Amino acid sequence: MLVLGAQFGVMGVQEQYPFDVEALRADFPILDRKVGGDPESPGEGPGDDTPLVYLDNAATSQTPDQVVDTISDYYRGYNANVHRGIHQLSQEASVAYEQAHDTVADFVGAAGREEIVFTKNTTEAMNLVAYAWGLEELGPGDNVVLSEMEHHASLVTWQQIGKRTGADVRFIDVTDEGRLDMDDAAALVDDDTRMVSVVHVSNTLGTINPIAELADLAHDHDAYIFADGAQSVPNRAVDVKELGVDFFAFSAHKMCGPTGVGALYGREELLESMQPYLYGGDMIRRVSFTDSTWEDLPWKFEAGTPSIAQGIGFAAAIEYLEEIGMDRIEAHEDLLAEYAYDELQGLGGVEIYGPPGDDRGGLVAFNVDGVHAHDLSSILNDYGIAIRAGDHCTQPLHDEMGVAASARASFYLYNTVEEIDALVEAVGEARDLFA
Amino acid sequence: MGLGSDMYRQQILDHYKNPRNYGELEDPDFTHVGENPSCGDTIRMDVGLDEAGETIEAVRFTGDGCAISMASASMLSERLHGMTVDDLHALDTDDITEMLGAEISPMRVKCAVLGRQVAQDGSKIHRGELDPDDRTITEE
Numbered sequence: 119m120l121v122l123g124a125q126f127g128v129m130g131v132q133e134q135y136p137f138d139v140e141a142l143r144a145d146f147p148i149l150d151r152k153v154g155g156d157p158e159s160p161g162e163g164p165g166d167d168t169p170l171v172y173l174d175n176a177a178t179s180q181t182p183d184q185v186v187d188t189i190s191d192y193y194r195g196y197n198a199n200v201h202r203g204i205h206q207l208s209q210e211a212s213v214a215y216e217q218a219h220d221t222v223a224d225f226v227g228a229a230g231r232e233e234i235v236f237t238k239n240t241t242e243a244m245n246l247v248a249y250a251w252g253l254e255e256l257g258p259g260d261n262v263v264l265s266e267m268e269h270h271a272s273l274v275t276w277q278q279i280g281k282r283t284g285a286d287v288r289f290i291d292v293t294d295e296g297r298l299d300m301d302d303a304a305a306l307v308d309d310d311t312r313m314v315s316v317v318h319v320s321n322t323l324g325t326i327n328p329i330a331e332l333a334d335l336a337h338d339h340d341a342y343i344f345a346d347g348a349q350s351v352p353n354r355a356v357d358v359k360e361l362g363v364d365f366f367a368f369s370a371h372k373m374c375g376p377t378g379v380g381a382l383y384g385r386e387e388l389l390e391s392m393q394p395y396l397y398g399g400d401m402i403r404r405v406s407f408t409d410s411t412w413e414d415l416p417w418k419f420e421a422g423t424p425s426i427a428q429g430i431g432f433a434a435a436i437e438y439l440e441e442i443g444m445d446r447i448e449a450h451e452d453l454l455a456e457y458a459y460d461e462l463q464g465l466g467g468v469e470i471y472g473p474p475g476d477d478r479g480g481l482v483a484f485n486v487d488g489v490h491a492h493d494l495s496s497i498l499n500d501y502g503i504a505i506r507a508g509d510h511c512t513q514p515l516h517d518e519m520g521v522a523a524s525a526r527a528s529f530y531l532y533n534t535v536e537e538i539d540a541l542v543e544a545v546g547e548a549r550d551l552f553a
Numbered sequence: 554m555g556l557g558s559d560m561y562r563q564q565i566l567d568h569y570k571n572p573r574n575y576g577e578l579e580d581p582d583f584t585h586v587g588e589n590p591s592c593g594d595t596i597r598m599d600v601g602l603d604e605a606g607e608t609i610e611a612v613r614f615t616g617d618g619c620a621i622s623m624a625s626a627s628m629l630s631e632r633l634h635g636m637t638v639d640d641l642h643a644l645d646t647d648d649i650t651e652m653l654g655a656e657i658s659p660m661r662v663k664c665a666v667l668g669r670q671v672a673q674d675g676s677k678i679h680r681g682e683l684d685p686d687d688r689t690i691t692e693e
Contacts, residue, residue, distance in 0.1 A: 493621070496561075496658065522594075522617075551561060
Protein backbone atom coordinates (compact mmCIF):
# COMPACT_ATOMS: atom_id res chain seq x y z
CA MET A 119 0.00 0.00 0.00
CA LEU A 120 1.29 3.42 -0.85
CA VAL A 121 1.74 6.22 1.61
CA LEU A 122 -1.44 8.22 1.74
CA GLY A 123 -1.30 11.94 1.40
CA ALA A 124 1.74 11.76 -0.86
CA GLN A 125 1.74 14.34 -3.62
CA PHE A 126 0.16 13.33 -6.89
CA GLY A 127 3.40 13.16 -8.79
CA VAL A 128 4.40 11.29 -11.88
CA MET A 129 2.42 8.33 -10.66
CA GLY A 130 -1.29 8.46 -11.29
CA VAL A 131 -3.67 9.09 -8.46
CA GLN A 132 -4.83 5.52 -9.04
CA GLU A 133 -1.49 4.34 -7.70
CA GLN A 134 -2.51 5.71 -4.34
CA TYR A 135 -5.70 3.67 -4.02
CA PRO A 136 -5.63 2.10 -0.56
CA PHE A 137 -7.16 -1.12 -1.91
CA ASP A 138 -7.84 -2.83 -5.22
CA VAL A 139 -10.79 -0.79 -6.45
CA GLU A 140 -11.15 -2.59 -9.76
CA ALA A 141 -11.36 -5.98 -8.06
CA LEU A 142 -13.90 -4.65 -5.58
CA ARG A 143 -16.12 -3.29 -8.37
CA ALA A 144 -16.80 -6.88 -9.40
CA ASP A 145 -18.90 -7.19 -6.23
CA PHE A 146 -21.30 -4.57 -7.66
CA PRO A 147 -22.74 -5.82 -10.96
CA ILE A 148 -24.87 -2.68 -11.30
CA LEU A 149 -21.70 -0.70 -11.94
CA ASP A 150 -21.31 -2.56 -15.25
CA ARG A 151 -24.69 -1.59 -16.60
CA LYS A 152 -25.25 0.85 -19.41
CA VAL A 153 -27.65 3.75 -19.32
CA GLY A 154 -29.33 5.76 -22.05
CA GLY A 155 -27.70 8.78 -23.50
CA ASP A 156 -24.92 9.31 -26.01
CA PRO A 157 -24.43 13.02 -26.69
CA GLU A 158 -22.27 12.21 -29.72
CA SER A 159 -25.21 10.84 -31.69
CA PRO A 160 -28.19 13.08 -31.07
CA GLY A 161 -31.54 12.40 -32.65
CA GLU A 162 -31.43 8.63 -32.57
CA GLY A 163 -33.84 8.29 -29.69
CA PRO A 164 -33.28 6.71 -26.34
CA GLY A 165 -30.46 4.21 -26.26
CA ASP A 166 -28.63 2.28 -23.64
CA ASP A 167 -25.04 2.44 -24.64
CA THR A 168 -23.30 4.61 -22.07
CA PRO A 169 -21.48 3.10 -19.09
CA LEU A 170 -22.97 4.16 -15.79
CA VAL A 171 -20.91 6.54 -13.67
CA TYR A 172 -22.63 6.45 -10.31
CA LEU A 173 -21.78 9.52 -8.23
CA ASP A 174 -24.93 9.81 -6.11
CA ASN A 175 -23.70 7.81 -3.14
CA ALA A 176 -24.65 10.34 -0.50
CA ALA A 177 -28.26 9.71 -1.56
CA THR A 178 -27.90 5.95 -1.61
CA SER A 179 -25.00 3.57 -2.18
CA GLN A 180 -24.96 0.48 -4.34
CA THR A 181 -25.28 -2.97 -2.82
CA PRO A 182 -22.60 -5.66 -3.19
CA ASP A 183 -23.46 -9.25 -4.09
CA GLN A 184 -22.49 -10.36 -0.59
CA VAL A 185 -25.32 -8.27 0.91
CA VAL A 186 -27.84 -9.19 -1.79
CA ASP A 187 -26.97 -12.86 -1.23
CA THR A 188 -27.42 -12.55 2.53
CA ILE A 189 -30.89 -11.11 2.03
CA SER A 190 -31.68 -13.70 -0.61
CA ASP A 191 -30.46 -16.49 1.71
CA TYR A 192 -32.86 -15.28 4.38
CA TYR A 193 -35.87 -15.31 2.06
CA ARG A 194 -34.89 -18.60 0.44
CA GLY A 195 -33.71 -20.37 3.54
CA TYR A 196 -35.19 -19.18 6.84
CA ASN A 197 -37.84 -16.50 6.26
CA ALA A 198 -39.96 -16.32 9.41
CA ASN A 199 -41.16 -13.75 11.89
CA VAL A 200 -38.89 -13.01 14.81
CA HIS A 201 -39.41 -13.32 18.54
CA ARG A 202 -42.67 -15.21 18.47
CA GLY A 203 -42.02 -18.62 17.08
CA ILE A 204 -40.95 -21.81 18.74
CA HIS A 205 -40.29 -23.35 15.38
CA GLN A 206 -36.82 -23.64 13.91
CA LEU A 207 -37.15 -21.03 11.15
CA SER A 208 -38.28 -18.40 13.63
CA GLN A 209 -35.38 -19.36 15.89
CA GLU A 210 -32.92 -18.92 13.05
CA ALA A 211 -34.43 -15.62 11.93
CA SER A 212 -34.53 -14.30 15.50
CA VAL A 213 -30.91 -15.16 16.16
CA ALA A 214 -29.75 -13.56 12.89
CA TYR A 215 -31.85 -10.44 13.45
CA GLU A 216 -30.71 -10.02 17.04
CA GLN A 217 -27.07 -10.66 16.17
CA ALA A 218 -27.34 -7.96 13.52
CA HIS A 219 -27.83 -5.51 16.41
CA ASP A 220 -24.61 -6.80 17.98
CA THR A 221 -22.75 -6.30 14.71
CA VAL A 222 -24.01 -2.72 14.41
CA ALA A 223 -23.20 -2.06 18.07
CA ASP A 224 -19.61 -3.33 17.66
CA PHE A 225 -19.21 -1.32 14.47
CA VAL A 226 -19.84 2.04 16.16
CA GLY A 227 -18.46 1.21 19.59
CA ALA A 228 -21.77 0.90 21.44
CA ALA A 229 -21.83 -1.21 24.60
CA GLY A 230 -24.14 -3.80 23.07
CA ARG A 231 -27.46 -4.50 21.39
CA GLU A 232 -29.31 -2.74 24.20
CA GLU A 233 -27.94 0.55 22.86
CA ILE A 234 -28.88 -0.07 19.21
CA VAL A 235 -32.49 0.35 18.04
CA PHE A 236 -33.23 -0.55 14.45
CA THR A 237 -35.35 2.11 12.79
CA LYS A 238 -36.52 2.68 9.23
CA ASN A 239 -33.70 5.17 8.62
CA THR A 240 -31.86 8.12 10.17
CA THR A 241 -34.97 10.29 9.93
CA GLU A 242 -37.04 7.85 11.95
CA ALA A 243 -34.27 7.58 14.55
CA MET A 244 -34.35 11.35 14.89
CA ASN A 245 -38.14 11.30 15.23
CA LEU A 246 -37.96 8.53 17.82
CA VAL A 247 -35.85 10.71 20.11
CA ALA A 248 -37.84 13.83 19.30
CA TYR A 249 -41.12 12.15 20.23
CA ALA A 250 -40.04 9.80 23.01
CA TRP A 251 -37.72 12.29 24.70
CA GLY A 252 -38.43 15.74 23.21
CA LEU A 253 -42.20 15.87 23.52
CA GLU A 254 -41.98 14.59 27.09
CA GLU A 255 -39.10 16.67 28.33
CA LEU A 256 -39.14 19.99 26.46
CA GLY A 257 -41.19 23.04 27.37
CA PRO A 258 -41.20 26.84 27.25
CA GLY A 259 -37.88 28.24 28.42
CA ASP A 260 -35.93 25.26 27.10
CA ASN A 261 -33.96 25.37 23.91
CA VAL A 262 -32.58 22.95 21.34
CA VAL A 263 -29.44 23.93 19.42
CA LEU A 264 -29.04 22.84 15.80
CA SER A 265 -26.76 24.05 13.03
CA GLU A 266 -27.59 25.89 9.82
CA MET A 267 -26.26 22.89 7.89
CA GLU A 268 -28.74 20.39 9.33
CA HIS A 269 -30.46 17.97 7.00
CA HIS A 270 -34.25 18.34 7.09
CA ALA A 271 -34.30 15.07 9.06
CA SER A 272 -33.08 16.97 12.09
CA LEU A 273 -34.11 20.51 11.19
CA VAL A 274 -37.79 19.90 10.47
CA THR A 275 -38.15 17.41 13.32
CA TRP A 276 -36.84 19.70 16.06
CA GLN A 277 -38.52 22.73 14.50
CA GLN A 278 -41.89 21.03 14.80
CA ILE A 279 -41.19 19.63 18.27
CA GLY A 280 -40.22 23.18 19.23
CA LYS A 281 -43.58 24.47 18.01
CA ARG A 282 -45.45 21.80 19.96
CA THR A 283 -43.53 22.19 23.22
CA GLY A 284 -42.74 25.91 23.19
CA ALA A 285 -39.01 25.19 23.24
CA ASP A 286 -36.77 27.59 21.35
CA VAL A 287 -34.84 26.15 18.38
CA ARG A 288 -31.51 27.83 17.64
CA PHE A 289 -29.09 27.45 14.74
CA ILE A 290 -25.31 27.62 14.94
CA ASP A 291 -23.95 29.88 12.17
CA VAL A 292 -22.01 28.41 9.28
CA THR A 293 -18.90 30.38 8.29
CA ASP A 294 -18.11 31.47 4.75
CA GLU A 295 -15.83 28.47 4.46
CA GLY A 296 -18.68 26.16 5.36
CA ARG A 297 -17.66 25.33 8.91
CA LEU A 298 -19.57 25.65 12.15
CA ASP A 299 -18.87 28.91 13.94
CA MET A 300 -17.81 27.43 17.27
CA ASP A 301 -17.88 30.84 18.97
CA ASP A 302 -21.52 31.09 17.97
CA ALA A 303 -22.07 27.55 19.26
CA ALA A 304 -20.57 28.52 22.62
CA ALA A 305 -22.85 31.57 22.73
CA LEU A 306 -26.01 29.65 21.79
CA VAL A 307 -25.63 26.68 24.11
CA ASP A 308 -26.63 27.81 27.60
CA ASP A 309 -28.04 26.32 30.78
CA ASP A 310 -31.52 26.17 29.21
CA THR A 311 -30.22 24.04 26.35
CA ARG A 312 -31.56 20.50 26.60
CA MET A 313 -30.37 19.04 23.31
CA VAL A 314 -27.70 19.83 20.75
CA SER A 315 -28.51 18.11 17.46
CA VAL A 316 -25.83 18.47 14.80
CA VAL A 317 -24.94 16.65 11.61
CA HIS A 318 -21.58 14.81 11.79
CA VAL A 319 -20.68 15.21 8.11
CA SER A 320 -22.73 17.69 6.10
CA ASN A 321 -24.48 16.11 3.12
CA THR A 322 -24.22 19.41 1.23
CA LEU A 323 -20.98 21.08 2.31
CA GLY A 324 -19.00 17.93 3.09
CA THR A 325 -17.90 19.58 6.34
CA ILE A 326 -16.70 17.21 9.06
CA ASN A 327 -18.04 18.76 12.23
CA PRO A 328 -16.20 18.65 15.60
CA ILE A 329 -18.74 16.43 17.35
CA ALA A 330 -16.54 15.62 20.36
CA GLU A 331 -16.05 19.32 21.01
CA LEU A 332 -19.79 19.96 20.69
CA ALA A 333 -20.48 17.02 23.01
CA ASP A 334 -18.26 18.61 25.68
CA LEU A 335 -20.04 21.93 25.16
CA ALA A 336 -23.46 20.31 25.50
CA HIS A 337 -22.47 18.28 28.56
CA ASP A 338 -20.94 21.35 30.26
CA HIS A 339 -24.51 22.70 30.22
CA ASP A 340 -26.15 19.39 31.17
CA ALA A 341 -27.62 19.08 27.68
CA TYR A 342 -27.64 15.96 25.53
CA ILE A 343 -26.11 15.69 22.08
CA PHE A 344 -27.51 13.87 19.05
CA ALA A 345 -25.20 13.53 16.06
CA ASP A 346 -26.61 12.63 12.64
CA GLY A 347 -24.14 10.12 11.25
CA ALA A 348 -25.88 9.37 7.94
CA GLN A 349 -22.90 10.73 5.96
CA SER A 350 -20.11 9.80 8.37
CA VAL A 351 -20.64 6.16 9.34
CA PRO A 352 -20.50 4.92 5.71
CA ASN A 353 -17.01 6.23 5.10
CA ARG A 354 -15.03 6.62 8.31
CA ALA A 355 -14.44 4.78 11.55
CA VAL A 356 -16.91 6.09 14.14
CA ASP A 357 -16.83 5.35 17.86
CA VAL A 358 -19.81 6.79 19.71
CA LYS A 359 -18.04 6.58 23.06
CA GLU A 360 -15.02 8.46 21.75
CA LEU A 361 -17.29 11.09 20.20
CA GLY A 362 -19.10 11.35 23.53
CA VAL A 363 -22.54 11.48 21.96
CA ASP A 364 -25.75 10.58 23.78
CA PHE A 365 -27.61 9.72 20.59
CA PHE A 366 -26.36 8.87 17.11
CA ALA A 367 -28.14 7.70 13.97
CA PHE A 368 -27.35 6.35 10.52
CA SER A 369 -28.93 4.49 7.58
CA ALA A 370 -27.95 1.13 6.11
CA HIS A 371 -28.66 2.09 2.50
CA LYS A 372 -25.88 4.67 2.43
CA MET A 373 -23.29 2.07 3.48
CA CYS A 374 -23.78 -0.84 1.06
CA GLY A 375 -26.84 -2.08 2.93
CA PRO A 376 -30.50 -2.30 1.97
CA THR A 377 -33.11 0.45 2.23
CA GLY A 378 -35.68 0.29 5.02
CA VAL A 379 -33.36 -0.03 7.98
CA GLY A 380 -31.22 2.32 10.02
CA ALA A 381 -29.94 2.48 13.53
CA LEU A 382 -30.38 4.69 16.53
CA TYR A 383 -27.61 4.52 19.10
CA GLY A 384 -28.64 5.79 22.52
CA ARG A 385 -26.86 5.58 25.85
CA GLU A 386 -28.49 2.70 27.70
CA GLU A 387 -29.68 4.66 30.73
CA LEU A 388 -31.21 7.28 28.45
CA LEU A 389 -33.07 4.75 26.31
CA GLU A 390 -34.11 2.99 29.51
CA SER A 391 -35.62 6.21 30.87
CA MET A 392 -37.59 6.95 27.70
CA GLN A 393 -41.11 5.76 27.00
CA PRO A 394 -41.81 3.87 23.76
CA TYR A 395 -42.38 5.86 20.59
CA LEU A 396 -44.51 3.23 18.85
CA TYR A 397 -46.81 0.76 20.58
CA GLY A 398 -47.94 -2.66 19.50
CA GLY A 399 -46.67 -6.15 19.11
CA ASP A 400 -43.11 -7.29 19.73
CA MET A 401 -42.35 -4.43 22.12
CA ILE A 402 -44.42 -5.61 25.10
CA ARG A 403 -43.77 -8.05 27.90
CA ARG A 404 -47.20 -8.38 29.53
CA VAL A 405 -50.51 -6.94 28.33
CA SER A 406 -53.86 -6.76 30.10
CA PHE A 407 -56.96 -4.83 29.07
CA THR A 408 -55.90 -1.96 31.30
CA ASP A 409 -52.12 -1.84 31.17
CA SER A 410 -48.94 -3.07 29.50
CA THR A 411 -45.29 -3.46 30.36
CA TRP A 412 -42.43 -3.15 27.94
CA GLU A 413 -39.82 -5.49 26.57
CA ASP A 414 -36.15 -4.95 27.33
CA LEU A 415 -33.97 -2.71 25.20
CA PRO A 416 -33.76 -2.39 22.29
CA TRP A 417 -37.01 -4.24 21.52
CA LYS A 418 -39.05 -1.73 23.55
CA PHE A 419 -38.54 0.65 20.63
CA GLU A 420 -39.10 -1.85 17.80
CA ALA A 421 -42.87 -2.25 17.66
CA GLY A 422 -44.43 -4.58 15.13
CA THR A 423 -42.67 -6.92 12.74
CA PRO A 424 -39.37 -5.21 11.98
CA SER A 425 -37.43 -5.12 8.70
CA ILE A 426 -35.93 -8.55 9.33
CA ALA A 427 -34.24 -9.22 6.00
CA GLN A 428 -32.97 -5.65 5.88
CA GLY A 429 -31.64 -5.83 9.44
CA ILE A 430 -29.72 -8.99 8.60
CA GLY A 431 -28.53 -7.35 5.38
CA PHE A 432 -27.39 -4.31 7.39
CA ALA A 433 -25.04 -6.55 9.37
CA ALA A 434 -23.77 -8.13 6.14
CA ALA A 435 -22.99 -4.65 4.78
CA ILE A 436 -20.98 -3.85 7.89
CA GLU A 437 -19.06 -7.09 7.57
CA TYR A 438 -18.34 -6.20 3.96
CA LEU A 439 -17.04 -2.73 4.88
CA GLU A 440 -15.00 -4.05 7.80
CA GLU A 441 -13.28 -6.55 5.58
CA ILE A 442 -11.98 -3.67 3.47
CA GLY A 443 -11.34 -1.56 6.57
CA MET A 444 -12.95 1.75 7.47
CA ASP A 445 -9.62 3.56 7.60
CA ARG A 446 -8.88 2.51 4.05
CA ILE A 447 -12.37 3.47 2.89
CA GLU A 448 -11.89 6.89 4.46
CA ALA A 449 -8.51 7.23 2.74
CA HIS A 450 -10.11 6.39 -0.62
CA GLU A 451 -12.92 8.90 -0.06
CA ASP A 452 -10.39 11.58 0.88
CA LEU A 453 -8.40 10.86 -2.25
CA LEU A 454 -11.45 11.13 -4.52
CA ALA A 455 -12.89 14.19 -2.79
CA GLU A 456 -9.64 16.11 -3.04
CA TYR A 457 -9.12 15.08 -6.65
CA ALA A 458 -12.69 16.05 -7.63
CA TYR A 459 -12.44 19.34 -5.76
CA ASP A 460 -9.18 20.28 -7.47
CA GLU A 461 -10.30 19.20 -10.94
CA LEU A 462 -13.66 20.98 -10.76
CA GLN A 463 -12.00 24.08 -9.35
CA GLY A 464 -9.50 23.93 -12.20
CA LEU A 465 -12.27 23.97 -14.83
CA GLY A 466 -13.20 27.56 -14.10
CA GLY A 467 -16.71 28.90 -13.80
CA VAL A 468 -17.49 26.42 -11.06
CA GLU A 469 -18.41 27.44 -7.53
CA ILE A 470 -17.84 24.72 -4.94
CA TYR A 471 -19.51 24.94 -1.55
CA GLY A 472 -17.85 24.02 1.72
CA PRO A 473 -14.34 23.49 3.06
CA PRO A 474 -11.22 22.81 0.93
CA GLY A 475 -10.72 19.52 -0.87
CA ASP A 476 -8.29 18.11 1.68
CA ASP A 477 -10.65 18.61 4.60
CA ARG A 478 -14.07 17.24 3.71
CA GLY A 479 -16.16 14.11 3.42
CA GLY A 480 -16.43 12.34 0.09
CA LEU A 481 -18.76 14.71 -1.69
CA VAL A 482 -18.61 17.94 -3.64
CA ALA A 483 -21.60 20.24 -4.12
CA PHE A 484 -21.22 22.94 -6.73
CA ASN A 485 -22.82 25.18 -9.31
CA VAL A 486 -21.65 26.05 -12.81
CA ASP A 487 -21.99 29.66 -13.91
CA GLY A 488 -25.07 30.13 -16.05
CA VAL A 489 -26.24 26.53 -15.74
CA HIS A 490 -29.12 25.58 -13.48
CA ALA A 491 -28.28 22.49 -11.41
CA HIS A 492 -31.21 20.58 -12.92
CA ASP A 493 -30.05 21.35 -16.45
CA LEU A 494 -26.56 20.23 -15.48
CA SER A 495 -27.87 16.97 -14.07
CA SER A 496 -29.91 16.33 -17.24
CA ILE A 497 -26.86 16.89 -19.41
CA LEU A 498 -24.63 14.73 -17.21
CA ASN A 499 -27.26 12.01 -17.47
CA ASP A 500 -26.59 11.94 -21.20
CA TYR A 501 -23.03 11.00 -20.37
CA GLY A 502 -24.29 8.25 -18.09
CA ILE A 503 -23.31 10.24 -15.02
CA ALA A 504 -25.65 10.09 -12.04
CA ILE A 505 -25.35 13.03 -9.67
CA ARG A 506 -27.84 14.80 -7.43
CA ALA A 507 -29.32 18.17 -8.31
CA GLY A 508 -31.56 20.05 -5.94
CA ASP A 509 -31.50 21.25 -2.38
CA HIS A 510 -30.29 17.91 -0.90
CA CYS A 511 -32.79 18.30 1.96
CA THR A 512 -31.01 21.42 3.17
CA GLN A 513 -33.29 24.20 1.89
CA PRO A 514 -32.46 26.77 4.59
CA LEU A 515 -28.74 26.21 3.99
CA HIS A 516 -29.25 26.77 0.25
CA ASP A 517 -31.09 29.99 1.11
CA GLU A 518 -27.99 31.02 3.05
CA MET A 519 -25.82 30.03 0.09
CA GLY A 520 -28.03 32.23 -2.08
CA VAL A 521 -29.00 29.50 -4.54
CA ALA A 522 -32.16 27.44 -5.03
CA ALA A 523 -30.27 24.31 -5.93
CA SER A 524 -26.83 22.84 -6.39
CA ALA A 525 -25.32 19.84 -8.11
CA ARG A 526 -23.66 17.27 -5.89
CA ALA A 527 -21.25 14.49 -6.78
CA SER A 528 -20.68 12.03 -3.97
CA PHE A 529 -18.25 9.16 -3.92
CA TYR A 530 -17.90 5.74 -2.42
CA LEU A 531 -15.41 2.93 -2.17
CA TYR A 532 -16.00 1.67 -5.72
CA ASN A 533 -15.58 5.03 -7.47
CA THR A 534 -12.48 5.74 -9.52
CA VAL A 535 -10.41 8.67 -10.68
CA GLU A 536 -11.50 7.88 -14.25
CA GLU A 537 -15.12 8.42 -13.21
CA ILE A 538 -14.26 11.80 -11.77
CA ASP A 539 -12.44 12.65 -15.00
CA ALA A 540 -15.64 11.78 -16.88
CA LEU A 541 -17.62 14.02 -14.53
CA VAL A 542 -15.27 16.95 -14.95
CA GLU A 543 -15.22 16.61 -18.73
CA ALA A 544 -19.02 16.53 -18.91
CA VAL A 545 -19.34 19.51 -16.57
CA GLY A 546 -17.02 21.38 -18.91
CA GLU A 547 -19.19 20.41 -21.89
CA ALA A 548 -22.31 21.64 -20.09
CA ARG A 549 -20.64 24.92 -19.20
CA ASP A 550 -19.64 25.43 -22.83
CA LEU A 551 -23.12 24.55 -24.11
CA PHE A 552 -24.66 27.31 -22.03
CA ALA A 553 -21.86 29.84 -22.52
CA MET B 554 -29.00 9.26 -27.58
CA GLY B 555 -30.63 10.11 -24.33
CA LEU B 556 -33.79 11.87 -23.44
CA GLY B 557 -31.79 14.64 -21.87
CA SER B 558 -29.40 15.92 -24.49
CA ASP B 559 -32.21 16.22 -26.99
CA MET B 560 -33.78 18.67 -24.56
CA TYR B 561 -30.97 21.13 -25.08
CA ARG B 562 -31.44 21.79 -28.76
CA GLN B 563 -30.48 25.11 -30.16
CA GLN B 564 -34.01 26.50 -29.98
CA ILE B 565 -34.25 25.90 -26.24
CA LEU B 566 -30.81 27.29 -25.53
CA ASP B 567 -31.61 30.31 -27.69
CA HIS B 568 -34.83 31.08 -25.82
CA TYR B 569 -33.08 30.51 -22.48
CA LYS B 570 -30.24 32.87 -23.30
CA ASN B 571 -32.44 35.42 -25.10
CA PRO B 572 -35.91 35.17 -23.62
CA ARG B 573 -38.68 36.76 -25.72
CA ASN B 574 -41.30 39.06 -24.21
CA TYR B 575 -39.34 39.23 -21.00
CA GLY B 576 -40.66 41.92 -18.66
CA GLU B 577 -43.93 43.19 -17.26
CA LEU B 578 -47.07 44.69 -18.79
CA GLU B 579 -48.11 48.12 -17.56
CA ASP B 580 -51.80 47.34 -17.31
CA PRO B 581 -52.35 43.59 -17.62
CA ASP B 582 -55.82 42.05 -17.54
CA PHE B 583 -54.35 39.36 -15.33
CA THR B 584 -51.08 38.56 -13.64
CA HIS B 585 -50.15 35.33 -11.99
CA VAL B 586 -47.12 33.73 -10.38
CA GLY B 587 -46.22 30.05 -10.07
CA GLU B 588 -43.38 28.34 -8.32
CA ASN B 589 -41.91 24.85 -8.10
CA PRO B 590 -40.20 25.08 -4.71
CA SER B 591 -37.96 22.04 -5.06
CA CYS B 592 -36.44 23.43 -8.29
CA GLY B 593 -36.67 27.04 -7.29
CA ASP B 594 -38.32 27.75 -10.67
CA THR B 595 -40.51 30.85 -10.48
CA ILE B 596 -42.52 32.33 -13.34
CA ARG B 597 -44.74 35.41 -13.46
CA MET B 598 -46.98 35.96 -16.46
CA ASP B 599 -48.74 39.20 -17.37
CA VAL B 600 -51.49 38.89 -19.97
CA GLY B 601 -53.40 41.62 -21.81
CA LEU B 602 -56.69 40.81 -23.59
CA ASP B 603 -58.71 42.51 -26.34
CA GLU B 604 -61.85 44.57 -25.62
CA ALA B 605 -64.06 41.48 -25.62
CA GLY B 606 -61.72 39.74 -23.20
CA GLU B 607 -61.50 36.78 -25.56
CA THR B 608 -58.22 37.13 -27.39
CA ILE B 609 -54.72 37.48 -25.97
CA GLU B 610 -53.11 40.64 -27.27
CA ALA B 611 -50.01 40.97 -25.14
CA VAL B 612 -47.90 38.68 -22.97
CA ARG B 613 -44.87 39.37 -20.81
CA PHE B 614 -43.14 37.06 -18.40
CA THR B 615 -40.42 37.23 -15.80
CA GLY B 616 -38.86 34.38 -13.95
CA ASP B 617 -35.95 32.52 -12.60
CA GLY B 618 -35.18 28.88 -13.17
CA CYS B 619 -33.75 26.18 -15.35
CA ALA B 620 -33.37 26.34 -19.12
CA ILE B 621 -36.41 24.15 -19.72
CA SER B 622 -38.80 26.27 -17.65
CA MET B 623 -37.48 29.59 -18.95
CA ALA B 624 -37.32 28.56 -22.62
CA SER B 625 -40.79 27.09 -22.38
CA ALA B 626 -42.21 30.29 -20.91
CA SER B 627 -40.45 32.33 -23.58
CA MET B 628 -41.80 30.20 -26.46
CA LEU B 629 -45.23 30.17 -24.89
CA SER B 630 -45.25 33.96 -24.67
CA GLU B 631 -44.83 34.09 -28.46
CA ARG B 632 -47.34 31.34 -29.05
CA LEU B 633 -50.05 32.94 -26.89
CA HIS B 634 -50.04 36.16 -28.84
CA GLY B 635 -53.31 36.26 -30.83
CA MET B 636 -54.62 33.08 -29.23
CA THR B 637 -58.07 32.98 -27.68
CA VAL B 638 -58.40 32.40 -23.97
CA ASP B 639 -60.29 29.19 -24.72
CA ASP B 640 -57.34 27.96 -26.79
CA LEU B 641 -55.03 28.79 -23.91
CA HIS B 642 -57.10 26.56 -21.67
CA ALA B 643 -56.97 23.78 -24.24
CA LEU B 644 -53.14 23.63 -24.23
CA ASP B 645 -51.99 20.33 -22.79
CA THR B 646 -48.60 18.83 -21.99
CA ASP B 647 -48.19 17.39 -25.48
CA ASP B 648 -48.72 20.82 -26.99
CA ILE B 649 -45.92 22.16 -24.82
CA THR B 650 -43.42 19.41 -25.65
CA GLU B 651 -44.33 19.81 -29.33
CA MET B 652 -43.73 23.54 -29.03
CA LEU B 653 -40.35 22.89 -27.42
CA GLY B 654 -39.43 20.58 -30.28
CA ALA B 655 -37.63 18.23 -27.95
CA GLU B 656 -38.31 15.13 -26.01
CA ILE B 657 -38.60 16.14 -22.37
CA SER B 658 -37.46 13.53 -19.89
CA PRO B 659 -40.18 12.52 -17.42
CA MET B 660 -38.48 14.19 -14.48
CA ARG B 661 -38.37 17.52 -16.29
CA VAL B 662 -41.93 17.76 -17.61
CA LYS B 663 -42.86 19.77 -14.52
CA CYS B 664 -40.34 22.41 -15.61
CA ALA B 665 -41.66 22.53 -19.15
CA VAL B 666 -45.31 23.06 -18.20
CA LEU B 667 -44.92 25.60 -15.39
CA GLY B 668 -45.35 28.63 -17.69
CA ARG B 669 -48.48 27.17 -19.28
CA GLN B 670 -49.95 26.41 -15.86
CA VAL B 671 -49.27 29.94 -14.68
CA ALA B 672 -51.05 31.38 -17.72
CA GLN B 673 -54.01 29.01 -17.38
CA ASP B 674 -54.40 29.51 -13.64
CA GLY B 675 -54.09 33.29 -14.06
CA SER B 676 -56.88 33.17 -16.60
CA LYS B 677 -59.04 30.97 -14.39
CA ILE B 678 -58.65 33.40 -11.50
CA HIS B 679 -59.53 36.22 -13.90
CA ARG B 680 -62.69 34.33 -14.89
CA GLY B 681 -63.53 33.64 -11.26
CA GLU B 682 -63.05 29.90 -11.69
CA LEU B 683 -60.12 29.58 -9.31
CA ASP B 684 -59.40 30.90 -5.84
CA PRO B 685 -56.62 33.51 -6.10
CA ASP B 686 -55.06 32.00 -2.97
CA ASP B 687 -54.50 28.64 -4.69
CA ARG B 688 -50.84 28.17 -5.45
CA THR B 689 -49.70 27.26 -8.92
CA ILE B 690 -47.23 24.42 -8.80
CA THR B 691 -46.47 21.66 -11.29
CA GLU B 692 -44.26 19.38 -9.21
CA GLU B 693 -45.64 16.67 -6.98
